Amino acid sequence: MKKILTHIVTMVLCIASWNLNSCTGNFEEYNTNDETPEYGSIDPCTLLEQLISTGAYYIYERSWRVNNELMQYTVDCSSSSRMQRYIFQASDFNTPWDRFQRYAANANHMIQLAEKYKDNNAKAMAMTLKTIFVSLLADLYGDIPYKEAYRIEENITQPAIDPQSEVYPALIDLLLEANSLYDTRTNSNGNYESPLTVPTKDLLYGGDIAAWQKLTNSLCLRLCLRLSNRPEIGTASIMQEIVSNPGKYPIFTSVNDDAKVCYTGVAPFKNDFGDMTDATFTTSSRKCAAFFIDQLHTTSDPRMSQWVTITSSEDVHGVISGVTQPDGTGACIMNVSVLKQYTTPVWFMTSSEVYFILSEAAHNGMITGGDEMARQYYEQAVGCSIRQWLPSISEANIDRFLHAAGSKVAYDGTLEQIILQKWVSLFMQGFESWCDYRRTGYPNLPIGPDCDNEGVLPTRLGYGQLLISTNHANYQEQIARMKATYPVVGKGTLGGDNMLTPVWWSLRAVEMERSTMN
Structure with a gap:
């Protein structure tokens, strides 16, 4: 495949020498026993567990704190929080920048270690993780340091800030290279010929290299669709090649493929929301938003039981977003028994998202198949999302949800319908719904009368x-x-x-x- 850029830059996002060592050295120390090794001398796979665990948790935390408020899944009714009115504090800008940059730095260090030990599978995994965190930075902030970042050994301590028109294509190229590096050959016993040296450190797939390859290519589809408004970049042809060559570019096709972090519930591998009181998480002030509850309740969405606790069966409602004094009296709250446990899983990416990506791509002509394939992908997307949260649900119940007479979720051939149901499915899953809103203008969220930011x-x-x-x-x-x-x-x-x-x-x-x- 022809690359978007002729040169792939492998050093990303280090602003200065301020904490390059702290970004990477702490992981090495964490993954060793009594003696701290020389920097750069450990097995690259030992970086996986902390990178996956902390990275996934922070995405989940930002979903709860920021994306839920912006995208009207929740409304914090307390006087101390005004994010639902688009009023941010400095920490809301500073913390994601620092965290995602640190995670990207560690992934970059893992790439360097994998190159040193000639471990192509570990290198491809590290490239994938780095892309996740770097793309989050670009999604949130726009232009970011890229080509000159992480080059402290060249005495570059103040890297130039690169345009998104170069960063995203470079990340796509990085994923395409990662796909080419995976060695998924197996021996007569079905074991990988080039297995991970420490598969237990892989909290996503337990050393399943083929599963990682699916994540890499699924993530590539996400970034290609991100540039749908910029057809001159040429990502449609990349999407088509991926879809047309599943042997070369395998992608997610079922919930079993999802990039899901299953926390053990035992420190340090626990979802720290378990430490939070129910009041802080939801019952005191952070209630479900009216737009979210209306969508779930009026469609009899089966996922509502997993996401929402109804406080008044006679008046099922959420809180109106974007007002100075939101009234949370009797409003639905989030389901703490599912969403706030030490073992609550977190997803980097899901098969549902992939099918929604394919549905939109078929709908807008980025891939072949037209409206019929857009419909099929859409229905698979909704079905996968339901199975993600309700593994035991019957196919008959999913079919009724999609096809019953008068169903409000039945495919209607519009982009608005695709993105609306994708928005529902992305609850508590990072910033993807905010990205879709900025990219498409959907879902059609009502902007409250007291919102700041014009x-x-x-x-x-x-x-x-x-x-x-x-x-x-x-x-x-x-x-x-x-x-x-x-x-x-x-x-x-x-x-x-x-x-x-x-x-x-x-x-x-x-x-x-x-x-x-x-």
């Missing part, structure tokens, strides 16, 4: 303070570029480091560029 759902997060303070010159150059590209981003807001400047792949960015040209 009444526009935030387009991005502001850069973290660490970037601003340690890489100030490049930060200032980046702000100048943002202002030049999008001079005015609201009714009275100038372009720059704010939550109205659009990310490059978004529908808002494309529309603003078109209006400038006219």
